[in-house]
Amino acid sequence: xxxxxxxxxxxxxxxxxxxxxxxxxxxxxxxxxxxxxxxxxxxxxxxxxxxxxxxxxxxxxxxxxxxxxxxxxxxxxxxxxxxxxxxxxxxxxxxxxxxxxxxxxxxxxxxxxxxxxxxxxxxxxxxxxxxxxxxxxxxxxxxxxxxxxxxxxxxxxxxxxxxxxxxxxxxxxxxxxxxxxxxxxxxxxxxxxxxxxxxxxxxxxxxxxxxxxxxxxxxxxxxxxxxxxxxxxxxxxxxxxx
Numbered sequence: 448x449x450x451x452x453x454x455x456x457x458x459x460x461x462x463x464x465x466x467x468x469x470x471x472x473x474x475x476x477x478x479x480x481x482x483x484x485x486x487x488x489x490x491x492x493x494x495x496x497x498x499x500x501x502x503x504x505x506x507x508x509x510x511x512x513x514x515x516x517x518x519x520x521x522x523x524x525x526x527x528x529x530x531x532x533x534x535x536x537x538x539x540x541x542x543x544x545x546x547x548x549x550x551x552x553x554x555x556x557x558x559x560x561x562x563x564x565x566x567x568x569x570x571x572x573x574x575x576x577x578x579x580x581x582x583x584x585x586x587x588x589x590x591x592x593x594x595x596x597x598x599x600x601x602x603x604x605x606x607x608x609x610x611x612x613x614x615x616x617x618x619x620x621x622x623x624x625x626x627x628x629x630x631x632x633x634x635x636x637x638x639x640x641x642x643x644x645x646x647x648x649x650x651x652x653x654x655x656x657x658x659x660x661x662x663x664x665x666x667x668x669x670x671x672x673x674x675x676x677x678x679x680x681x682x683x684x685x686x687x688x689x
Contacts, residue, residue, distance in 0.1 A: 456491070458498040462608045471600045478597045485587045486594075488514055488527035493584045495529025499573035506576035506672055507616045507663060508609065510602075510624040512643055513586045513595065515541055527586075530579040532644075533569035540565060542648030550644070550656035551677055571679045580605070582623050595623060606630045614670055616663055620644065637666055 449467045457463055466472055479486060514527035519536040528535045532544050540548070548565055573579050583598040609615055610632045617636055619625035621643030628638050639659055647654035664674035 453494075456494040456498055458500075459502045460497045462502065462611075463497070463605070466601065466604045471604070475597055475601060479585060479594065482587050482593070486585050487516060487518075487525045487588060488529050488585070489525060492527075492529030496531065496573065496578055496580045496584075499530065499570055500576060500578045504576040505578055505609075505612070505615060506667060507618065507675065508578045508580060509572075509618050509620065510628060511543075511579075511581045511620045512623055512645070513581055513583045513591045513593075516586050516588055516591045518588070528568070529584075530569050530573060531581045533579060534567045537567060540567060543644040546644035546647045546654040550654045551660050553653070554656055554658045554660045555677065566679060572675065572677075575675050577675060582627060599627070602627055603630060610635065614672075616666055618659060618663065621646070639663070 449464050453467060454464075457467075509531055511531035514529075514531075515525070515534060517526050518524060519526055520539070522536065524536060526534045526536055526541060532541075532547055534541060534544065544567065569579055580602070582602055583592070583594040584601070585594050585598070587593045606627065607630070610630075613635045615636045617628050617631050617638045619628040619638065619640045621641075624643070625640045628640070631638050639662065641657065641659055642655050644654045660675075660677050664677075667674050
């Protein structure tokens with residue numbers, strides 16, 4: 448039986464309860480157990496993506512790769528906070544998140560950095576109906592992809608659950624995510640495939656976003672849904688003085 452604590456972590460996502468009563472969930476826990484002391488993020492935020500995004504309000508799914516696998520150099524806290532690309536640390540911006548910022552600026556503002564203070568915590572997106580999911584909900588310090596295979600049954604189950612709904616926009620970031628999203632029923636949903644922002648960070652170039660932010664909002668507005676307020680990527684929403 449699913450625990451009360453896990454029910455709290457999953458928020459409105461009762462549709463996922465059957466998975467957590469299955470042997471597949473027991474196997475995931477058993478595989479993570481040997482690495483638990485060096486696993487990130489903390490167990491209390493493994494399912495934060497679901498807790499912060501009400502299933503009834505779901506509009507967009509972002510599927511990334513793995514959680515950040517480091518700690519903040521000042522606070523020593525985990526950089527990963529349970530939401531894909533997000534971090535509640537304020538001292539530095541992870542390279543993937545920085546590329547997302549720059550992609551948004553390129554898409555919406557012609558590449559100009561109009562705002563000075565960036566918002567590392569992407570809870571504001573989750574609260575607007577964006578499920579910020581990684582292809583693995585945990586990893587080990589220094590090893591970003593170590594739990595990808597462990598979590599695959601869960602991610603595929605999430606996609607199967609969402610295939611029962613209609614009109615969701617899925618955004619895959621990178622090869623792993625895009626392969627998982629081949630399971631999405633494209634007669635019911637829209638899928639955008641993009642490279643992972645980390646790829647741009649590694650090669651020292653610009654992220655190939657292909658106006659993802661604009662295209663997502665165009666599709667939402669076509670279906671009569673409210674567009675995502677991406678501009679909250681910035682804490683201080685003030686235009687440049689010119």
